[in-house]
Amino acid sequence: MKRDVGIVACAALLAVATAARAEGEITSDTAAQFYDVRSPTGETVLARRRVTTTLGVSAFDLLGKERSAGQHHEPNLIFRARLRYDADYGADAASASPTSLDKLVPGFSRGPVDIMYGYVEGRRFVGGALGFRLGRQLMTDALGWWSFDGGEVKVTTPAYFAVEGYGGLEVRGGLPFSGAAGRWERDGVSRGDRSGYDAATYPGFLDADVAPAFGAAIESAGVSWLSARLSYRRVYNTNTPFNGAPGDALAAPPLVAGPRLSSERVGYAVNATAPKVGALQAGLVYDVYAGLLSNVYATADVFAGRKVTVSADFDYFRPTFDADSIFTFFAAEPTADLGLRAHVDATARLSASASAHVRTMETQTAPHLEGATRALSAAGAIYPSNGVAFNEGGSVQARYRRLDTTAQLRATGNFGDGGDRVGADLYVERVLETRYLLSGRVGAWQWDDKLRPDRSAVNVGYAAGIGYRFAPRSRASFEFEHNANRLVGQRLRFMLWLSVAVLP
Amino acid sequence: MISRLLAIALFLAAALAIASPPAPATTPRPSPLPPGAFEPDTGPSDVIYPAQSIPLRFDHKKHVKDLGQRCTSCHPGGATSTQVADRLTPPGTKCDGCHASSHADLSAVRAGTGSAPGACATCHEGYVPGDGNTVARVIMQSANMVFSHAKHSVRNIGCAQCHGAVEELGIATRDQLPRMRGCFSCHQKSDAASRGEAKGACDTCHIKGQGGEAGLIRTRFPSGALKPPAWLRDAEHGPDFIERHKRAAGADSQFCGNCHKEDFCTDCHDGRVRTAAIHPADYLSMHPVEAQLQTQRCTSCHREQSFCVPCHQRLGITQSGPGGAHTAARFHPPPSVWSDAPRKPGHHAFEAERNLSACVSCHVERDCVMCHGGRGIGGGVSPHSAGFLAGCATQLRRNARPCFMCHDPRDAELAQCR
Incomplete structure (x- = not known):
């Protein structure tokens, strides 16, 4: 790890040196949190002593023209990078040791280091038509958040659309500078760094390997009332997928090696606004490998005057997984939410939103069919459906904001066959004399676990924080949180924050 | 359920009634207004144009x-x-x-x-x-x-x-x-x-940020914080915007990036600190209930096999892992309901169909293969959905790995997908 940190530090220094004549900043955010997770019988199961710290380096206007008067649209180069160290000193070191089989948690690391992002971005080249990014970068569109190492090129055409293409390697947990745990890869498979693992040790924990990826997108450009993006992405697995051990019941599945599909998806999102009328926002995601729509959403907003917006929301979601995962082929029903919402800007400082929704899902409560399963499988009628179940919920949120004060109220209720959850939070933050920070949160939540009634409880909690802003973007603060409920008794959490921004 | 819906509707109506502004008491603003002003006009942005005092008479x-x-x-x-x-x-x-x-x-x-x-x-x-x-x-x-x-x-x-x-x-x-x-x-x-020269980029008119906002447009002023209006990308940052921002972000890959750095997004989407604005109170104790409410969107911020499973393994409540405290009955209903034949409501087959993501947050696939695998101890209980055979040939060709987790390549059943 020391070597990793050294390399990254050198790279950061090099970047800063390169950007010596440009404008830049160095930022760091550190959060330390201390709390225990206790079992229902009271003993501490996990002692969390976590420290997360990031170091960010940015340099802007590397070509030196951007800030000149009247040069807003000259080509521009930007560099951004952020390194993260995320440690849990409360964890047992043996949990990360492949030789401690009684305590090993596959893929666990006490202090992984990762590069959250690090890229050079070019804007407005070739007369403003060409943009690009090179390095570890984040991407957001209808397909969700995603990160990859590689390059992206975007060409903005005169015809109100831009074309984008990208390729590289998906960021996966267990690889260098990627952290121990995967975040951006598709779910359903447990992967990571198996260095030091015996073949028989957690064979289901697969060795991570590079994942080539590429994609393309067409996006609207240049109009304020419409944004739309059609995106396509394909990712490949290259790792060795099986790690079966002799004698294991699953030991001898045939090896599938070499590049194979990890995910292939198409997404589309559109957002059209008529300023005096309303807006329509919609999108979908189609999983090409699974052959199904995994997400469809639509929102119709009506601007009922300048202060009131009334909305109808629809959201359909069906989980899909990595093509390596068997969960891809499990029968899984989608959930569909239908909601109504109203938003009011009561005054310039006070706004409120209220919503209610019904969540539907099909349940398949057919009689036991084991004996006939295989025959019915061919007929496509393994699980005949017998109805639709409903969950309901709603929330009210209000916010009051002044220059130095923010107060936010949230009240939420969710009800379903599996459980109920009702509660409210009030959060207040105030800045005194532009430097002294005060914050407080108080809330009461009741949950009813209908599958495990002994896990139902009412929680009353509060948090109080103080801080000091010693520079415009630099602050130190402390927060104390106290929750009480019958499951855990008293739960305490201590938080320390330190944010520093330096402008060379 | 009807009573619950009625209660929610009443709650909603009461909240709106409380939040609704009183009838306007001010006199109408003079007309005509600048191009782009709404009727009735509520004035320009207080943040862009700070309040003025013009104690003058002029015609x-x-x-x-x-x-x-x-x-x-x-x-x-x-x-x-x-x-x-x-x-x-x-x-x-x-x-x-x-x-x-x-x-x-x-x-x-x-x-x-x-x-x-x-x-x-x-x-x-x-x-x-x-x-x-x-x-x-x-x-x-x-x-x-x-x-x-x-x-x-x-x-x-x-x-x-x-x-x-x-x-x-x-x-x-x-x-x-x-x-x-x-x-x-x-x-x-x-x-x-x-x-043409009338560029539409945000920084054509908005001030570029410095000191923590470098590379973005400046959003913090003594007169307040700059937020997008409702008519722009329908991105009004109301108190519930955190639940709705995907709709604005998904259709324009650059829009949010005009004001927010990646850090702002990754604080939640790749976060390491619980955000109280999303997860209230003693969420560690409460989160199973939310999962049971068929909330499948935990995956917006958490990858289950990386974020949920390791923690559950450390707690000893998973089938695989270092164990210690776990017993199957502690978490799931008793076997007579959960796993024994015949299937009936409450059986894990139905719960998995309702919220497969919840299963993936604790179980690695080998837990399932033990019974569903063709050579597992369960003898191969099909987990496939109706109509599965229609698309399985393509899937088998593109990635056979999940198929071979349960099926021997020589299985007669697998031949249906070749």
């Missing part, structure tokens, strides 16, 4: 329509100014020519005595003769934006094109300052060179 209509003055007669900088910091309101000396007053020495201003009204109180509201010859101060802060009058005037863009019909008004205030929606009538352009 634009009389000066322009009756006396034939041009805008630049009193506001010559309106054609030449290159920065918003330039003061374009005329100094008192500009009035002296017609009103015979003298503002040359502000410590000894003299009232006019000519044909045009020249008394101090003619223009200065609240002026009290004999009160030390003082008048209330005009307070007009610079707009928090980038703007060059000169660039617009050389393109033959007249004053009214941005400020509206000021000649119909008495005093002009910040209500006559340009609205962003009006700017878009020309700046509806992309960054491509072939789209």
